[in-house]
Every structure is written in C-alpha cells, then in structure tokens.
Amino acid sequence: GAGVSQSPSNKVTEKGKDVELRCDPISGHTALYWYRQSLGQGLEFLIYFQGNSAPDKSGLPSDRFSAERTGGSVSTLTIQRTQQEDSAVYLCASSWGGGTIGNIQYFGAGTRLSVL
Amino acid sequence: ILNVEQSPQSLHVQEGDSTNFTCSFPSSNFYALHWYRWETAKSPEALFVMTLNGDEKKKGRISATLNTKEGYSYLYIKGSQPEDSATYLCARNTGNQFYFGTGTSLTVIP
Numbered sequence: 001g002a003g004v005s006q007s008p009s010n011k012v013t014e015k016g017k018d019v020e021l022r023c024d025p026i027s028g029h030t031a032l033y034w035y036r037q038s039l040g041q042g043l044e045f046l047i048y049f050q051g052n053s054a055p056d057k058s059g060l061p062s063d064r065f066s067a068e069r070t071g072g073s074v075s076t077l078t079i080q081r082t083q084q085e086d087s088a089v090y091l092c093a094s095s096w097g098g099g100t101i102g103n104i105q106y107f108g109a110g111t112r113l114s115v116l
Numbered sequence: 117i118l119n120v121e122q123s124p125q126s127l128h129v130q131e132g133d134s135t136n137f138t139c140s141f142p143s144s145n146f147y148a149l150h151w152y153r154w155e156t157a158k159s160p161e162a163l164f165v166m167t168l169n170g171d172e173k174k175k176g177r178i179s180a181t182l183n184t185k186e187g188y189s190y191l192y193i194k195g196s197q198p199e200d201s202a203t204y205l206c207a208r209n210t211g212n213q214f215y216f217g218t219g220t221s222l223t224v225i226p
Contacts, residue, residue, distance in 0.1 A: 003159070004159070033214070035214075035216075040218075041218065042120075042205075042216045042217055042218035042219065043205065043207070043214075043216035044216075045213050045214060045215065045216075048212050048213065050212075055212060056212045056213060058213075059213075091159075091160070093160075103165075103209075104150070104162045104165055105150075105162065105214070106159075106162070107152075107159040107160040107161075108159055109157075109158065109159045110159070
C-alpha cells in the first residue's frame with residue numbers, strides 16, 4: 001500500500017482478554033517500530049524490528065506484551081490478559097533502515113485500544 | 117536533562133502570527149533530532165531530521181534550528197495559518213530507539 005496501515009483502528013475489549021494489533025508497513029521498509037501513547041503522555045517506544053528480528057525489546061512494559069514480524073513485512077503486537085492501564089493509542093512506524101542516523105519514520109494512523 | 121522535553125505544552129495564536137517552540141534533549145550521545153507534525157485523526161508526519169550542530173532546516177513557512185552542544189532545537193512557524201493547527205513532536209534518535217517528547221499542541225485561531 002501507499003502508507004503504513006494499522007488495524008483495527010479502534011478496539012474495545014474487556015479486562016483480561018487478549019488482543020492482537022496489526023501493522024502493515026510500507027513495502028520495502030526493513031525497519032518497523034511500535035509505540036504507544038497513553039492519555040497525557042508522550043509517545044513511548046515499545047519495540048523495534050529490523051527485518052524479522054527484534055534487536056531491541058527493551059520498551060515492552062511487561063511480559064504480557066509480545067510482538068512478531070513475519071516475512072519482513074506484517075507485524076503483530078499481542079497484549080495478553082489486558083489491563084485498564086493498557087488503554088492507549090498504539091502506533092506503528094516503518095523506515096527504510098533501522099539504527100541509521102536520520103532515518104525518517106512513516107507512521108500509521110494507530111489503533112485506539114480501550115480496556116473496560 | 118534525562119528526557120526529551122517540549123515547551124510550551126500548548127499554544128494558541130492568531131492567524132498571521134509567528135510562533136516558536138522548544139525541544140530540549142540530553143546533549144550526550146546525540147545521533148539525530150526529528151520533528152513531526154501530528155494532526156488530529158491523522159498519522160504523525162515527519163517535518164525535519166537534523167543531525168549536525170548548527171543545522172537549520174526549512175519547509176515553507178516552517179523552519180527549525182539545532183544546538184547539539186546545549187541540547188535544544190527550536191521550531192518556528194512564520195505567519196501561522198489554521199491548517200498549522202496540530203501537535204508538534206520532537207524525538208531524539210539514538211540509533212535503534214526514538215525518544216519522543218510529549219509535544220506542543222498548537223491552535224491557530226482564524
């Protein structure tokens with residue numbers, strides 16, 4: 001596609017349920033990033049992929065969060081046993097290369113997750 | 117400064133006014149500084165990537181400067197228009213990671 005696509009755009013779930021958030025990066029982009037923005041907070045780095053590998057998982061807030069990327073393209077962020085504090089906008093971004101100074105990231109529109 | 121900080125948090129200006137806001141960041145281990153514009157209901161859009169001390173970038177009515185030694189960047193908007201209304205984010209790039217500020221929310225009043 002022309003840009004980074006995320007789905008769903010909105011997700012409402014009950015506390016304790018698992019959710020999967022999907023990101024389709026721009027074709028050819030090798031680097032993929034996940035962020036979240038909680039209410040009143042800045043963008044918080046979660047995880048970075050270079051190809052299918054995640055050299056940096058340091059931002060994942062707990063072991064309930066995991067992410068994978070297959071075929072160097074689509075990525076899925078999974079949150080298990082969701083908690084109310086997981087409510088946030090989850091943004092995905094991709095770029096031509098990761099770890100490269102000055103690489104521009106192209107963002108998707110985000111998934112707004114609400115945990116009731 | 118341990119984190120990326122932006123000020124002011126929000127700003128209201130009249131159409132036609134010029135304005136500026138600040139991004140402060142740790143000056144050590146500097147790689148690059150990014151500015152993004154995030155309009156409501158849209159995706160954040162890259163404005164500038166700045167890497168060298170003294171860098172100045174310009175895109176139409178928007179420009180930015182960078183001081184890596186003292187750890188700050190300024191974003192300037194000349195002759196603000198209602199379509200400039202958005203949240204402006206800066207991010208410090210340290211290789212793999214991007215550390216974002218909380219943004220400056222700009223509202224341009226017609």
